[in-house]
Amino acid sequence: MSSKSSRPFRVGRAKTGLGLFATEAIRKGRTIVEYRGRRITTAQAAEIERKGNNRYLFEINRHWTIDGSSRRNLGRYINHACKPNAEAIMRRTGKLEFAASRWIEPGEEITLDYGKDYFDLIIAETGCKCMSCGAKSMRKTRKVGKSTGAKKTKKKAKKTKKKSKKP
Numbered sequence: 215m216s217s218k219s220s221r222p223f224r225v226g227r228a229k230t231g232l233g234l235f236a237t238e239a240i241r242k243g244r245t246i247v248e249y250r251g252r253r254i255t256t257a258q259a260a261e262i263e264r265k266g267n268n269r270y271l272f273e274i275n276r277h278w279t280i281d282g283s284s285r286r287n288l289g290r291y292i293n294h295a296c297k298p299n300a301e302a303i304m305r306r307t308g309k310l311e312f313a314a315s316r317w318i319e320p321g322e323e324i325t326l327d328y329g330k331d332y333f334d335l336i337i338a339e340t341g342c343k344c345m346s347c348g349a350k351s352m353r354k355t356r357k358v359g360k361s362t363g364a365k366k367t368k369k370k371a372k373k374t375k376k377k378s379k380k381p
């Protein structure tokens with residue numbers, strides 16, 4: 215019970231649902247939260263992924279994944295950022311913990327780089343809303359008109375399909 219007060223964060227409303235926010239300054243290297251959940255095999259994880267419930271799977275190595283979908287796992291509320299302030303560390307005790315990768319100020323959202331696979335599967339679909347990407351996409355919007363290479367390619371592909379429909 216007393217462990218509750220030692221948490222250096224709270225769960226709060228973030229840009230994309232809930233997130234973790236520092237309630238005090240956190241020095242670099244300090245453990246913030248454990249990613250809790252049952253260990254499942256890579257095969258079990260693949261099965262869950264196939265059903266599309268892969269948001270809280272955290273792969274720890276080739277053989278094991280942690281299923282962190284339980285609400286008791288506060289680590290699941292940490293959001294992705296491309297320039298995060300926390301990192302995942304596998305302890306010798308077998309615990310997966312998130313620790314500060316730099317000094318974190320009180321009130322700052324605690325973020326983690328989820329890795330390329332997660333990004334491609336889940337984040338890329340809606341676009342990354344992290345601080346650094348938000349800034350980037352604003353810059354892109356301003357530039358539109360000059361570099362529309364990607365859009366052009368899509369249009370070309372559609373045209374080709376229509377033509378091939380007629381016998």
Ligand SMILES: [Zn+2]
Pocket residue numbers: 295296297342343344345346347348
């Ligand atoms: Zn990003």
